[in-house]
Amino acid sequence: MLYELSEKAIKEVSKYCDTYQIFISQSKGIELSAEKTELNFAKEEINLGLGISVINDKKLGHAYTSNIDEIAQTAKQAYLNSKINEEDENFQFTEPGKYKEVKGTYDKKIDDLSLDDATEYMNGIFNVVEDEKCNVSSGEFSAVKSEELIVNSNGLDVYEKSTGFGGYVSVNVVQDGELSNAYEGESSCMYKLNGGKIAEDACRIAKDSLGGKPIETKDMPVILNYHAGAGLLNNFINGISGDNVLRGRSILKDKIGENIFSDNLSIYDDNTYEGGMASGKADGEGTPSQKTVIADNGVLKNFIFDIYNGNKGNTESTSNGFSGSYAGIPGVSSSNLIFDFNDLIDMSEIDNAIIVNDVLGAHTANPISGDFSVEASNAFLVENGEITTPVKKAMLSGNIYQALSDCDGVKSEIKQFGSFIIPQILMSSLRVIGQ
Numbered sequence: 001m002l003y004e005l006s007e008k009a010i011k012e013v014s015k016y017c018d019t020y021q022i023f024i025s026q027s028k029g030i031e032l033s034a035e036k037t038e039l040n041f042a043k044e045e046i047n048l049g050l051g052i053s054v055i056n057d058k059k060l061g062h063a064y065t066s067n068i069d070e071i072a073q074t075a076k077q078a079y080l081n082s083k084i085n086e087e088d089e090n091f092q093f094t095e096p097g098k099y100k101e102v103k104g105t106y107d108k109k110i111d112d113l114s115l116d117d118a119t120e121y122m123n124g125i126f127n128v129v130e131d132e133k134c135n136v137s138s139g140e141f142s143a144v145k146s147e148e149l150i151v152n153s154n155g156l157d158v159y160e161k162s163t164g165f166g167g168y169v170s171v172n173v174v175q176d177g178e179l180s181n182a183y184e185g186e187s188s189c190m191y192k193l194n195g196g197k198i199a200e201d202a203c204r205i206a207k208d209s210l211g212g213k214p215i216e217t218k219d220m221p222v223i224l225n226y227h228a229g230a231g232l233l234n235n236f237i238n239g240i241s242g243d244n245v246l247r248g249r250s251i252l253k254d255k256i257g258e259n260i261f262s263d264n265l266s267i268y269d270d271n272t273y274e275g276g277m278a279s280g281k282a283d284g285e286g287t288p289s290q291k292t293v294i295a296d297n298g299v300l301k302n303f304i305f306d307i308y309n310g311n312k313g314n315t316e317s318t319s320n321g322f323s324g325s326y327a328g329i330p331g332v333s334s335s336n337l338i339f340d341f342n343d344l345i346d347m348s349e350i351d352n353a354i355i356v357n358d359v360l361g362a363h364t365a366n367p368i369s370g371d372f373s374v375e376a377s378n379a380f381l382v383e384n385g386e387i388t389t390p391v392k393k394a395m396l397s398g399n400i401y402q403a404l405s406d407c408d409g410v411k412s413e414i415k416q417f418g419s420f421i422i423p424q425i426l427m428s429s430l431r432v433i434g435q
Helices: 002-013 068-083 108-112 115-131 195-208 226-240 242-246 307-312 400-404
Strands: 020-035 038-056 059-065 135-152 157-175 178-188 218-224 265-270 291-296 337-341 352-360 371-383 386-390 394-399 407-417 420-434
Touching: 002 020, 002 038, 002 068, 002 135, 020 115, 038 068, 038 115, 059 068, 108 135, 115 135, 115 157, 115 195, 157 195, 178 195, 195 371, 218 226, 226 242, 226 337, 226 352, 226 371, 226 400, 226 407, 226 420, 242 307, 337 407, 352 394, 352 420, 394 400, 400 420
Parallel strands: 218 352, 337 420
Antiparallel strands: 020 038, 020 135, 038 059, 135 157, 157 178, 218 420, 265 291, 265 337, 352 371, 371 386, 371 394, 394 420, 407 420
């Protein structure tokens, strides 16, 4: 069906312009959500739409539709939109390249998955939470099958299908009038979710957080568990974006070749990573996927670019052009960001620190400087290699680039949260502010 639509779109847009690119996507999904233990929202949904972009006299025009009967109007509108935009010689559509299939991004089990299966997943979580003598605050399950096709006037023809599954639960527990909350979730391209485990983990964290003690304000080592790590590291993406670099909005803009990060750390953006949530044979512009070295043993090597910003910066796309939807035009975005430590330390080697399971307020961090001040959620003291006393309330402040210049990976499972594929991370010194 996607190819039939592309043929219609090519026929229509060719009436106005010789240089075009067409992005078509179709998704079918199941979504189920709950407040407390009541399943209050469930849907099975199919979405189909296409976006048409043209370059006419060095001007870019884009239009989109979710109505397949309006392809002709959409093609004309893309052309008309180009007429009112400014000239820019950096606009360009992808040339065909060599594409390789990435393993672990599609699970055929999606075709047999039903709303009843989703309900069973959620009820399984509810049962575990009840057994653990906790309460469900909210929860969600989602499963989606996506198909995308990108074709253009350069002869590009890239078709891809993928799947994504996710679940989370938020729980609370009350003891002696004290309320404690915790959250846990999981996501994967493959249908291998373990709702029972995330329920157990969430309940364990909530119960262990009861009876928290105040902590004195001081600089000290902080272990970032996965949610906390992904939350703080989101600010790092701003610094490596080629768009921000060219606009002067990145503190790293003149730092290529400098030792910015820990000597023990290499960082990669890799949309060829097996099973990665953002992996595939191409990015959203049709550029073949690749592994880009961001940092090598602490030395900053590259930024990430889409085609437009690559041309603007006199370099090439790093296969980091994504739009997220047929409705928009691609921009610079990370794929799978891998934080690879040469050596990992064991928890038993850590004498005095706190471990933080999540942070609140990471979105308020300064996107240019990297400065942050966040609330630590579900934090615990680490003493002589053991996780001990829960911390009642604390804030964390620091600078993400300074923190990454002196950090270590902790021996732990490697997990993907958002864009980040990480272990637990030990920041050698952050300001911990007791409350």
